[in-house]
Amino acid sequence: MAEDFDVKMESKVYYPDPSIKETVRMGDYEAVYNEFIQDPQAYWEKVANELKWMQKWDKVMEWDHPYARWFVNSKLNITQNCLDRHVHNGKKNKVAIIWVGDGGEERVFTYRQLYREVMRCANGLKSMGVKKGDAVCIYMPLVPEQIILTLACARIGAIHSIVFAGFGTQALNSRIKDSNAKIVVTADATIRRGKRVELKAIVEEAVVNAPSVEKIVVLRRMTPPMELYSEMEVDYHEMLSDIPECGPEVMDAEDPLFILYTSGTTGPAKGIVHTCGGYMVGAYYSTRNVFDLRDNDVFWCTADPGWITGHSYIIYGPLLNGGTVLITESTPDYPDAGVWWSIIDEFDVTIFYTAPTAIRMFMRMGADWPNKYDLGSLRLLGSVGEPLNPEAFEWYYHVIGKERCPIVDTWWQTETGMHMITTMAGQPMKPGFIGKSLPGVVADVVDKNGVPVPAGTGGFLVIKEPWPSMMRTVHNNDERYRQYWTTIGKYYTAGDLAVKDDDGYIMILGRSDDVIIVAGHNIGSAEVESALVSNAAVAEAAVIGKPHPLKGEILKAFVILRVGYTPSEKLKSELIYHVRMSLGPIAMPSEIDFVDSLPKTRSGKIMRRVLRAKELGMDPGDVSTLED
Numbered sequence: 046m047a048e049d050f051d052v053k054m055e056s057k058v059y060y061p062d063p064s065i066k067e068t069v070r071m072g073d074y075e076a077v078y079n080e081f082i083q084d085p086q087a088y089w090e091k092v093a094n095e096l097k098w099m100q101k102w103d104k105v106m107e108w109d110h111p112y113a114r115w116f117v118n119s120k121l122n123i124t125q126n127c128l129d130r131h132v133h134n135g136k137k138n139k140v141a142i143i144w145v146g147d148g149g150e151e152r153v154f155t156y157r158q159l160y161r162e163v164m165r166c167a168n169g170l171k172s173m174g175v176k177k178g179d180a181v182c183i184y185m186p187l188v189p190e191q192i193i194l195t196l197a198c199a200r201i202g203a204i205h206s207i208v209f210a211g212f213g214t215q216a217l218n219s220r221i222k223d224s225n226a227k228i229v230v231t232a233d234a235t236i237r238r239g240k241r242v243e244l245k246a247i248v249e250e251a252v253v254n255a256p257s258v259e260k261i262v263v264l265r266r267m268t269p270p271m272e273l274y275s276e277m278e279v280d281y282h283e284m285l286s287d288i289p290e291c292g293p294e295v296m297d298a299e300d301p302l303f304i305l306y307t308s309g310t311t312g313p314a315k316g317i318v319h320t321c322g323g324y325m326v327g328a329y330y331s332t333r334n335v336f337d338l339r340d341n342d343v344f345w346c347t348a349d350p351g352w353i354t355g356h357s358y359i360i361y362g363p364l365l366n367g368g369t370v371l372i373t374e375s376t377p378d379y380p381d382a383g384v385w386w387s388i389i390d391e392f393d394v395t396i397f398y399t400a401p402t403a404i405r406m407f408m409r410m411g412a413d414w415p416n417k418y419d420l421g422s423l424r425l426l427g428s429v430g431e432p433l434n435p436e437a438f439e440w441y442y443h444v445i446g447k448e449r450c451p452i453v454d455t456w457w458q459t460e461t462g463m464h465m466i467t468t469m470a471g472q473p474m475k476p477g478f479i480g481k482s483l484p485g486v487v488a489d490v491v492d493k494n495g496v497p498v499p500a501g502t503g504g505f506l507v508i509k510e511p512w513p514s515m516m517r518t519v520h521n522n523d524e525r526y527r528q529y530w531t532t533i534g535k536y537y538t539a540g541d542l543a544v545k546d547d548d549g550y551i552m553i554l555g556r557s558d559d560v561i562i563v564a565g566h567n568i569g570s571a572e573v574e575s576a577l578v579s580n581a582a583v584a585e586a587a588v589i590g591k592p593h594p595l596k597g598e599i600l601k602a603f604v605i606l607r608v609g610y611t612p613s614e615k616l617k618s619e620l621i622y623h624v625r626m627s628l629g630p631i632a633m634p635s636e637i638d639f640v641d642s643l644p645k646t647r648s649g650k651i652m653r654r655v656l657r658a659k660e661l662g663m664d665p666g667d668v669s670t671l672e673d
């Protein structure tokens with residue numbers, strides 16, 4: 046693991062127009078940060094007081110390392126804050142969701158309409174026997190029903206576990222089993238680039254050997270409607286109740302709101318557990334201040350609710366703030382590479398939040414595409430998920446933002462629930478650097494003993510103090526949760542390598558573990574390796590990340606075949622297909638090498654670091670533990 050190495054850091058600085066600093070909510074970053082650091086609990090209490098609670102807390106926070114309880118003994122329902130509050134406060138007819146389909150179709154929901162749909166769905170779930178504390182797995186395309194279902198679960202206190210619809214059978218099966226889901230909700234299909242991509246067929250396979258599942262609810266979008274065969278299958282519209290009212294379940298602040306799986310360093314994906322009260326405060330606060338979300342904004346986050354970005358910045362954050370969100374099932378290059386810019390133009394999108402991979406892809410397609418459209422409505426741009434390299438920053442800033450829009454490069458994780466580090470709008474921006482801690486967060490770069498490293502020296506990114514939307518545990522694996530807080534001193538270890546400059550701006554250098562970030566998605570080496578080994582031809586496999594100009598990293602697999610199998614191009618394709626079917630397209634290796642042996646420690650652990658160094662022609666570092 047790399048540490049204490051010097052990093053060359055020169056960066057341009059962009060000074061935003063002073064008017065931005067004066068108009069955004071947190072223009073005076075230093076003053077707000079000082080207010081926070083002087084009394085962190087009072088700071089968060091003030092934020093929480095902006096929301097509606099059924100019963101307020103006895104204490105803002107209780108910290109028994111590594112366990113935190115926020116807003117102790119308070120009661121709430123997050124959907125009251127996402128829906129009722131706006132419906133009853135003059136925003137009934139304000140647009141909550143604008144949906145654009147793959148073929149340009151449109152659906153619009155006002156807050157009133159969304160409220161009614163969520164209530165009908167919540168009553169429908171109840172009629173199927175779903176109760177507070179039950180888990181519901183949502184495996185859906187990016188359609189409004191995905192959001193409606195999520196909120197319906199929250200309304201009745203069911204724990205939602207959204208699984209990105211790009212995952213394959215094995216990944217879905219393990220998530221259903223780990224969460225003990227009672228109901229799985231899916232759709233017949235999703236539409237990608239004009240083509241139908243089956244989803245229900247994947248669910249049918251994934252529920253085999255998942256005894257907790259009682260029913261599969263299917264949203265049938267296609268004509269003619271797909272037949273529902275088994276006793277277990279229920280039509281989504283038939284499940285909906287006619288009654289558009291459903292009282293909010295009383296939730297303790299520390300009751301779980303959702304489980305979301307993220308790839309781990311070893312073994313299967315980790316079920317990150319977030320709770321009702323703290324998560325609500327974090328999602329509300331960060332959306333409001335990092336994006337400076339206002340009443341007349343049209344906010345477009347291009348993620349899918351299957352990722353934490355979609356949970357916090359498509360669903361909860363914007364709706365908690367009474368905002369208007371745009372979502373689309375469309376891909377960025379279909380029917381042509383101008384489709385996203387045309388959406389910004391057509392709907393007057395004001396805030397656009399996307400991933401560096403998408404920005405790099407657009408860069409490659411050229412400025413002519415965005416230049417065909419009027420992007421004058423944009424006022425703020427965001428980036429998330431992987432390092433925004435300076436070239437991509439420059440393109441985003443000049444070509445899309447026309448040098449007017451601040452860029453917030455937001456660093457955070459599934460585990461953190463909300464943005465943790467960024468350059469707040471109005472502050473000087475440094476391409477390549479994410480920036481500083483949000484007020485409310487204490488981030489630092491330290492050595493392996495927890496001692497802060499000097500500027501220019503690489504180290505580990507840690508968060509030193511608890512924050513409201515921190516994960517509370519790893520589902521079924523609390524020991525894994527404890528590791529986050531016990532690896533480097535008593536700090537939360539993010540698993541990223543980072544460096545600070547003289548002004549305290551942080552730059553992310555990459556992961557310090559075996560998580561690989563492909564096109565902004567976390568992929569665990571171990572998960573892909575076990576998918577490969579589940580193929581009859583494979584004896585052993587090791588997977589590494591390899592730098593890629595567009596996707597940040599791609600997956601390369603080294604495979605030892607079982608006796609009786611011969612390396613061939615056909616076998617490579619078969620193995621790639623096998624991973625695609627079990628884990629999904631995002632986890633497919635781009636390259637496979639057949640090898641006779643793998644570098645291992647004497648205790649038999651594969652040293653992926655050595656493979657990676659060899660692949661990239663770099664020094665493998667300390668190899669004293671290498672077996673041979």
Ligand code: PRX
Nearest residue numbers: 429430431432454455456457458459553567
């Ligand atoms: O390595 C960091 C990278 O994504 C990891 C978290 O992944 P995930 O839990 O899937 O959440 C992604 C969306 C929040 C981090 O440990 N990462 C996230 N944002 C950035 C980033 N790397 C560099 N810059 C970012 N802005």
